Amino acid sequence: MDEFAFIQSIRPAYLHQKSLIQGIDDDAAVFRPGNRDVVTTVDTMVDGVHFSKDTMEPFHIGYRALAANLSDLAAMGSVPAFYLVSLVVPKDYSHEELKGIYEGMKELAEAYQVDLIGGDTVSGKELSISITVMGYVKIGEARYRSHAQAGDRIFVTGTLGDSRGGLELLLNQMDSSSEAAAYLIQRHRQPSPRVRFAASIHDIDRLALNDVSDGIANEANEIAAASQVDLHIENNWLPCSQALAALFPNDSQEWMLSGGEDFELLGTVAEENWQAVQAAADELHLPIHIIGQVEEKAKEFGQVILHKNSEAAVLKKSGYTHLKGGE
Ligand SMILES: Nc1ncnc2c1ncn2[C@@H]1O[C@H](COP(=O)(O)OP(=O)(O)O)[C@@H](O)[C@H]1O
Ligand SMILES: Cc1ncc(C[n+]2csc(CCOP(=O)(O)OP(=O)(O)O)c2C)c(N)n1
Ligand SMILES: [Mg+2]
Ligand SMILES: [Mg+2]
Ligand SMILES: [Mg+2]
Structure with a gap:
């Protein structure tokens, strides 16, 4: 042909x-x-x-x-x-x-x-x-990374790190006969773009949204930089699927932050609109979790702060990057 x-x-x-x-x-x-x-x-x-x-x-x-x-x-x-x-x-x-x-x-x-x-x-x-x-x-209603404001709740749809787990199973030809393994592989091969969810929250005045292709360590930094605010993320609130926790207990933490290819939505929304966002997700049976809060920037540029067991550290971009090194 x-x-x-x-x-x-x-x-x-x-x-x-x-x-x-x-x-x-x-x-x-x-x-x-x-x-x-x-x-x-x-x-x-x-x-x-x-x-x-x-x-x-x-x-x-x-x-x-x-x-x-x-x-x-x-x-x-x-x-x-x-x-x-x-x-x-x-x-x-x-x-x-x-x-x-x-x-x-x-x-x-x-x-x-x-x-x-x-x-x-x-x-x-x-x-x-x-x-x-x-x-x-609708005219003028696109959701920009630059729309986060201090006081906003930070949320993420679905769970994080699953795609990286599926990739690991496939690349290392690990046993994929369990339901958990099949789930992670499916998440890698056939991710669900959150189109319906995004459409269903169209009447909320202001939201910042970014999809998770490289890992939220990257995507959260993109929102922080574009909006000139600090994103404070609570490590223990990051959503992990049962499958990922069961099969990769030692790697899930890192993969939730920088595994990438989850194609979930990371967003920020004014506190008074959070309930409407949650209701829209519930309606679609889509899990959604608050993972932190937006604050005024502490330095002259926006950054991401990861809180873990009462310690706080700057979370740098750490996901997938295509062109590395050099000028
Ligand atoms: N080779 C290119 N030429 C022009 N614009 C580009 C190129 N590569 C990326 N971009 C633009 O840079 C921005 C960031 O790209 P990217 O990180 O790939 O976004 P995403 O992760 O959402 O796919 C986008 O506005 C994209 O259109
Ligand atoms: C064989 C194989 N090796 C490694 C990966 C992991 N990987 C490749 S690209 C990528 C990041 C996402 O792709 P990108 O082209 O950066 O998407 P964009 O950010 O433009 O949406 C990841 C995690 C993979 N999916 N398959
Ligand atoms: Mg994107
Ligand atoms: Mg791209
Ligand atoms: Mg990318």
């Missing part, structure tokens, strides 16, 4: 979004947003960096790639509408495998009613998938 036959094979049979005017088949897609702000972002996954033959089937690669992008839209308070997929495909990659990637994306696309409206296909050395997503948010 050549490039053109392949593109025909992945054309969606039907579309969800009424604002779409032209999707796949011309030089570019066209959509008419109406009276809304458009939010857009792109994230890439590369063989050997974000996945390997040991960690993911093609289905999971597609699913996880779209999940990571939808998670960024959720972190902006945006409801997703469209995605474009750019693929670098190695020569030995079969059509069956490519189909698997698109099936993974389709499962999530159906769940969130997002339409595939374009992309690009080239051959190359390593499998690489870049997805661009676009979503809508």
